[in-house]
Amino acid sequence: MLVHTRGIVLRNVIYSETSLISRIYTEQFGMRSYIVGGVRSEKSRMQAAYFQTLNMLHLQVYHRPAKALNRLKEVNVYYIYQTLPYEPFRSALGLFMAEVFASSVKEEEPSAPLYAFLEQQLLVLDQCPAVSIDNLLQFLIQLAGHLGFRPAGSYTLNTPDFNLKEGRFEKASLLAQQIVTPPMSVYLSALLQQQPVSLTPKERMVLLDHLLHYYSLHIPEFRTPRSLSVLRIVFRSNNH
Secondary structure, eight states, X not given: OXXXXXXXXXEEEEXXXXXXXXXXEETTTEEEEEEETXXXXXXXXXXGXXXXXXXXXEEEEEOOTTOSEEEEEEEEEEXXXXXXXXXXXXXXXXXXXXXXXXXXXXXXXXXXXXXXXXXXXXXXXXXXXXXXXXXXXXXXXXXXXXXXXXXXXXXXXXXXXXXXXXTEEEOOOTTOOSEEOTTHHHHHHHHHXXXXXXXXXXXXHHHHXXXXXXXXXXSTTOOOXXXXXXXXXXXXXXXX
């Protein structure tokens, strides 16, 4: 069946000398893999540049739900980035988002709200005058909400600790593990309420590590993004 859908490229794997397999989150079919034959040859109708990670595409696909790999007939870019590919820090943030999303979203069921969320996050990353690690912190919090494990509750004197395993604020026992304690739990609570919070660069990275640990506890086979090491280097050099 030949159908149209929009999609966002998350990663690519070289398939042969001239072909690749592209993992794309689509608006109509959820997470899908497409084999793109001959795309790395000079005579290909489809340009390899179309399949750069994070590209937003209009796709005409031969959709067969039972097949793990489908094929593409036509591809066009529907949004051209202005800053994201050209500024190292934005690029590092974007690649990190793509890796987290691909590792977190496994099902092939479509979700228009989830597609709109990813698209909007990338548009903000491209168009916002200034970006920081805060963009990633909010991305992780909001994505967790879409996936059904958004942190619950807030910091109070009676619930000062965040239990990473249970996903809620509580008063933890002295023997409790997987706990975020003050002041980091205070900062996390403020981020959850989208309240302004003043963090040092080191504190931002500590919160990022806590949230990644949270993901690893709630998503089977979640992998820490390989781009995290690059992100740390770029972050230190730019001090965002």
